[in-house]
Amino acid sequence: MGCNLRDLASPSAIEMTDLAGERIAVDAFLTAYQFITSLRARGDGKDGTYLRDSSGRPVSHLMGFLDRSSALVGAGIDPVFVFDGRPHELKFETLAGRKERREDAREKWEAAVEAEDWKAADKLGAQVVSYTPEMVQETKQLLDYLGIAWIEAPMEAEGAASVWCRNGQVSGVASQDWDVLLYGGSVMIRNLTSHGTRKFGRMVTAERIVLNELLENHGITHEQLVDLGIMVGTDFHPGIRGIGPKTGLKLIKEHGTIEAVCEAKEKEIPERLDEIRELFLNHPIQGDLPPSGMVDEEELRRFLIDEREFSERRITRALDRMKAGGRLRQKGQSTLFDF
Numbered sequence: 001m002g003c004n005l006r007d008l009a010s011p012s013a014i015e016m017t018d019l020a021g022e023r024i025a026v027d028a029f030l031t032a033y034q035f036i037t038s039l040r041a042r043g044d045g046k047d048g049t050y051l052r053d054s055s056g057r058p059v060s061h062l063m064g065f066l067d068r069s070s071a072l073v074g075a076g077i078d079p080v081f082v083f084d085g086r087p088h089e090l091k092f093e094t095l096a097g098r099k100e101r102r103e104d105a106r107e108k109w110e111a112a113v114e115a116e117d118w119k120a121a122d123k124l125g126a127q128v129v130s131y132t133p134e135m136v137q138e139t140k141q142l143l144d145y146l147g148i149a150w151i152e153a154p155m156e157a158e159g160a161a162s163v164w165c166r167n168g169q170v171s172g173v174a175s176q177d178w179d180v181l182l183y184g185g186s187v188m189i190r191n192l193t194s195h196g197t198r199k200f201g202r203m204v205t206a207e208r209i210v211l212n213e214l215l216e217n218h219g220i221t222h223e224q225l226v227d228l229g230i231m232v233g234t235d236f237h238p239g240i241r242g243i244g245p246k247t248g249l250k251l252i253k254e255h256g257t258i259e260a261v262c263e264a265k266e267k268e269i270p271e272r273l274d275e276i277r278e279l280f281l282n283h284p285i286q287g288d289l290p291p292s293g294m295v296d297e298e299e300l301r302r303f304l305i306d307e308r309e310f311s312e313r314r315i316t317r318a319l320d321r322m323k324a325g326g327r328l329r330q331k332g333q334s335t336l337f338d339f
Helices: 028-038 059-075 088-116 118-128 131-147 157-166 209-218 221-233 245-254 258-265 271-281 296-307 312-324
Strands: 012-013 024-029 078-083 147-152 172-174 187-190 207-208
Touching: 024 028, 024 157, 028 059, 028 078, 028 131, 028 157, 059 078, 059 131, 059 147, 059 312, 078 157, 088 271, 088 296, 131 296, 157 172, 172 207, 207 209, 209 221, 221 245, 221 258, 221 271, 245 258, 296 312
Parallel strands: 024 078, 024 172, 078 147, 172 187
Antiparallel strands: 012 207, 187 207
């Protein structure tokens, strides 16, 4: 999840309709994990992992993307989902730690299932599910049938999305990862794909954070924000012990750079510092963002109803939203997407 900058941000609550007419880049992997950790088989006799079809194939990801992506389009938003590419080697340690934690949780989960401790299995289920390559491919297939654009980033999805946002190719980046701000995303939108749902009994509301406002409020530059983030800890570096967001802000305003902070506090300068900075300040992108399209209703029904056993009611609800967003072609109708 990168660097937590919540304590420095002043988000403003928004409605999905506030983004009507805008193209928004959506972090696909983080969105997928929202779905597969919340849409799970729960209760007595349930293992706490994915919802599945009768063949045992996971469908949680497909249910989530169908529902939330069609809701975005129905609200007038043009989403483009961005998938992670190959991670940089500096992230390998972070990924290895995540894998180790998942394996530890899996051992406990398997023991809970064997003991038919369904409450424990439910709790651990969210920690053992993963977004597999097969599920990624199925998601892309679903988005193609919906006519919703997607692209694979050369490296970090939120990094590439932030560069496109900075360049004006999208109006905002929908992600839970605060690193969007370190990458220079001019507008970050949190909770967009969970807006209107309930979490811990409270209604979830989308929030907008504007990078320039955050920088002006704290009197720092983007480069200093990146240095602050590295000190706090990111996916590319664990950070400097004892420095959190508020302390980091105070130190960076007083000393200006990580090097100066480390000299003043007698700390070691993070290894490969310039390389980490470069990943945030000049993250790689490649290719143009793909255009949006129209729903292929026949293929969508074949894929979800015939193959994955979705209900007609679920499909109809999604199609109604796509129609409201002007993305469902009626018989004999031409649209701007045809030209």
